[in-house]
Amino acid sequence: MKKFTLLLAFAVTSTLMAADGAALYKKCITCHGDKAQKKALNKSQIIQGWDAAKIESALHGYKDGSYGGAMKGLMKAQIASYSNEDIKTVSEYISKLK
């Protein structure tokens, strides 16, 4: 019984995590596409297929101003309100899109 409860708790937690990633990615869809398959505003690289660590480091770079091209100011505004935890979650979510 205890084992079952643990399993159930785990299942619920992972579903919540997945929902979180989707919620955090929602506002990115307009520019990057629902599967991260678009060049945002025809400027960005296509981030579909990037691994989570690469996305995470790009997003941290936008946030602290150490990464990006001509339109990095725009991405800085997008990611400014995201915590480190949010960045990690959304990066993992994007890395699984296809």
Ligand code: HEC
């Ligand atoms: C208003 C359009 C727009 C929105 C919304 C947007 N982005 Fe971007 N994104 C861009 C543009 C334009 C670039 C390229 C910026 C540059 O010059 O470096 C970019 C770049 C990126 C990159 C790096 C790709 C590269 O070219 O190096 C990542 C990763 C990324 N965005 C993730 C996200 C995430 C995650 C969100 C949602 C929190 C998001 N973006 C929301 C337009 C957008």
